[in-house]
Amino acid sequence: MPARHRKPDSASDDTMPARLLAWYDRHRRVLPWRARAGEAADPYRVWLSEIMLQQTTVATVGPYFLTFLARWPDVNALAAASLDEVLTAWAGLGYYARARNLHKCAQVVASRHGGRFPDSEAGLLELPGIGGYTAAAIAAIAFDRRAVVMDGNVERVVARLNRVKNALPAAKPEFRALTDALTPDQRPGDFAQAMMDLGATICTPRKPRCGLCPWRDDCAAFKAGDAEDYPRKTPKAERPILHATAYWMTLPDGSVLLRRRAEEGLLGGMMEIPTNSWRAAPWDPDEARAAAPFDAQWRDLPGNIRHVFTHIDLRLTLLGGRLEKVPAGLVAAPLDKLGDYALPSVMRKIVNAVVKGG
Numbered sequence: 001m002p003a004r005h006r007k008p009d010s011a012s013d014d015t016m017p018a019r020l021l022a023w024y025d026r027h028r029r030v031l032p033w034r035a036r037a038g039e040a041a042d043p044y045r046v047w048l049s050e051i052m053l054q055q056t057t058v059a060t061v062g063p064y065f066l067t068f069l070a071r072w073p074d075v076n077a078l079a080a081a082s083l084d085e086v087l088t089a090w091a092g093l094g095y096y097a098r099a100r101n102l103h104k105c106a107q108v109v110a111s112r113h114g115g116r117f118p119d120s121e122a123g124l125l126e127l128p129g130i131g132g133y134t135a136a137a138i139a140a141i142a143f144d145r146r147a148v149v150m151d152g153n154v155e156r157v158v159a160r161l162n163r164v165k166n167a168l169p170a171a172k173p174e175f176r177a178l179t180d181a182l183t184p185d186q187r188p189g190d191f192a193q194a195m196m197d198l199g200a201t202i203c204t205p206r207k208p209r210c211g212l213c214p215w216r217d218d219c220a221a222f223k224a225g226d227a228e229d230y231p232r233k234t235p236k237a238e239r240p241i242l243h244a245t246a247y248w249m250t251l252p253d254g255s256v257l258l259r260r261r262a263e264e265g266l267l268g269g270m271m272e273i274p275t276n277s278w279r280a281a282p283w284d285p286d287e288a289r290a291a292a293p294f295d296a297q298w299r300d301l302p303g304n305i306r307h308v309f310t311h312i313d314l315r316l317t318l319l320g321g322r323l324e325k326v327p328a329g330l331v332a333a334p335l336d337k338l339g340d341y342a343l344p345s346v347m348r349k350i351v352n353a354v355v356k357g358g
């Protein structure tokens with residue numbers, strides 16, 4: 001059964017979880033995917049939002065979530081959509097493997113589970129695209145199962161409560177054990193969401209609002225006055241800069257030629273403006289012309305594109321050329337129909353640079 005959100009069992013309960021839950025009942029965020037107090041959680045909405053929120057902010061996800069929900073109101077509808085429709089609707093959210101897994105997962109839930117999500121962490125973990133965090137979050141939020149739900153917000157809160165000296169990522173098991181010790185048997189779904197809300201709205205990375213925090217009397221960092229020093233982090237390695245050339249190829253009718261990327265790897269299965277290989281050394285203009293996928297009278301196009309992926313900082317220059325017909329392996333896309341193709345953000349930047357000059 002989906003979780004039904006209840007009021008705290010006893011107003012006189014003064015444990016840490018009870019204080020947090022009492023705070024949550026007054027200050028919970030209103031989010032498009034969240035059940036309101038007293039309403040049953042919808043596992044489909046919880047799952048969809050959790051997949052979208054991986055590596056993406058609440059503000060970015062909001063409009064995408066509402067579009068998906070309007071178009072595919074339940075998991076069976078999403079399972080019946082084509083992968084291309086899903087990828088196109090997802091374009092701009094990034095990390096496209098998530099969209100492919102989202103679609104695959106909807107199909108598995110529809111075909112093997114009769115359109116109902118499994119209600120345990122173990123069952124959820126068997127579905128495509130659902131890892132440890134997401135399984136715990138769905139089990140807790142959708143089904144009110146006791147689960148230890150860790151995200152960046154939760155890590156920050158427990159790191160500060162305990163002034164954890166270990167740095168991330170090595171500190172993750174310690175954060176998990178601390179969160180496990182705090183997680184109650186009653187209302188675990190609300191507790192998980194309350195932890196996230198506390199981290200997002202009160203125990204923020206900069207200038208936490210400790211005066212409003214239900215846990216200030218329990219918090220070691222508040223007492224020491226050094227909350228912003230936690231969680232400690234091991235410095236990240238810098239992203240490598242890679243260079244490539246994008247080939248803007250048009251037909252006499254003005255259509256632009258697109259190619260589908262391989263299923264595996266970065267931007268797998270998405271459409272692209274063909275590029276040469278992405279490499280550390282910048283491409284010399286003659287070399288870029290020689291590496292073009294087809295013979296044409298290439299000319300420089302204005303615009304230098306920069307796109308930062310999680311692990312790569314990509315710099316693109318542009319060459320334009322005319323072809324008479326569509327070569328094998330490519331598709332011709334009319335300029336005014338480019339929105340119908342699953343073009344990731346980096347490719348949309350190229351389109352904007354060429355078509356709109358921006």
Ligand code: SF4
Binds near residue numbers: 160204208215221227
């Ligand atoms: Fe975070 Fe301050 Fe609350 Fe401690 S008292 S948990 S630092 S908001």
